[in-house]
Amino acid sequence: MSTSTTTASVTAKTLLRIALGAVLVSHGSQKLFGAFGGGGIEGTAQGMHAMGFRPARRNAVLAGLGEAGSGAGLVLGLATPIAGAGAATTMGVASSVHTPNGFFNADGGLEFPAYLGFTAAMFALGGPGPVSLDHATRHVFDRPWLRALALAAVPVAIAVQVAQRRKALAADAATPPADSPAETPEAQGSTDPKGA
Secondary structure, three states: OOHHHHHHHHHHHHHHHHHHHHHHHHHHHHHHHOHHHOOHHHHHHHHHHHHOOOOHHHHHHHHHHHHHHHHHHHHHOOOHHHHHHHHHHHHHHHHHHHHHHOOOHHHOOOHHHHHHHHHHHHHHHHOOOOOOHHHHOOOOOOOHHHHHHHHHHHHHHHHHHHHHHHHHHHHHHHOOOOOOHHHOHHHHHHOOOOOO
8 A cells, every 4th residue: 555545544534533523522512511502411401301311411411421522532532442432322322212213314313323323433443543642642542352342332331221211211101291181180070970
């Protein structure tokens, strides 16, 4: 492989890694700090609760950190296996929420989070490249065993989150709302043969 080809390949990989990380940091900052028009922790927690993620505040913080923290790691190329796996997990869970809407992003589908998660996983597997803090620190946080461990944890973590969400949504569906007519005194009186 020629020097120009190698340089182009390194440059492309580095730019893609930084762009991916920057997108994730932006989305995480919306959740954590309300940046870029985001809801911050409180707004994100309300959304998380509505989607079935309980406890909502903890899940809002985890989602924000999963995006912003992992994104920062990818931008720097530091602890890339952990950063890539963290982003892949967060985006995998997000994809599960969007799955009922189909594939395409325009329809609210899983296209965008799935792509981000898959790309992050590829950096966890393949490393950050030579223009990175992992390379500068002689790959202290980028060992082959760490890559394997981090990637193996991704589907397990996604499965746990998805199962917890399904359980919470099932419990919500089984519990009638507090303001349900069946629970109000007026409604109870109307079905009582001795009522008014």
